[in-house]
Amino acid sequence: MSEPIKFAVLSSLFDWIQRSKSSAKKRSKFRKFLDTFCSPSHYFSAIRLILPSLDRERGTYGLKESVLATCLIDALGMSRDSDDALRLINWRKGGAKTGANAGNFALVAAEVLQRRQGMTPGGLTINELNDLLDRLASEQRKRQFCLPLYRRQMHRK
Template sequence: KFLDAFCRKPQDNFAAMRLILPGLDRERGSYGLKEHVLATCLIDALAMSRDSDDARRLLNWRKGGPKTGSNAGNFSLVAAEVLQRRQGMASAGLTIKELNEFLDHLASGENRAEKTSILSDLIRKTNAQEMKWIIMIILKDLKFGN
């Protein structure tokens, strides 16, 4: 029913499925972003000081304790907590097509500065909950039920 409601044409099905199953998407290249590099890009995109508590939480996402919170070990959840404090829950209503275009640009980004700029644009167009899912897509670590 989901695909019937949101995907009227076959190309719409493909656009949705490549987001739902990012590990199987062979059309889009690698993002070149694992957790540590993604953390530094998010820190720069949010114009955070590297010494701030939120920056440390992103960089030390694996470590538990009072500063990292209960989501330690799950980068997308740690990032969502940080983003929620800095970004809020307002959304600009990003479409599947727009998200795929952003992700294509991110995959073709030449350097960290370009990737940071693309992430900054994505952050402006989404809310923290949406960014959590986008981060899981980028990491190709989409877990349902979180």
């Protein structure tokens, strides 16, 4: 069995593809990634992250931008009134302090996170990331199912 693929490798591939202009070069780099890093046992895990909209096994996460912003602020230990926290909370609004990415939560979050990340990539593998995302989606399904059930039980009392 081959070694697990680090998510940092896939992330580097995404960064390179985003910067590249040529479709032929993008295809070639992607093919090289598959040939170099993916054994048959890794294809599914990699493709789930590459094409998340086609993943029928994993449900939705049920996290809106406001919840994600709050989670990032808490996880990074930011003050709620710091410039970066306010950028995350007010990601839709333009203005002098919001930057060019206002209106796009993913880009605003990436910009804030990029300033805080270390130079050494983490050791997270794509299998571990998929497991975490599966747990997140599973927890969301439990909340969606349990909340209406809980409300019905509360009305009976």
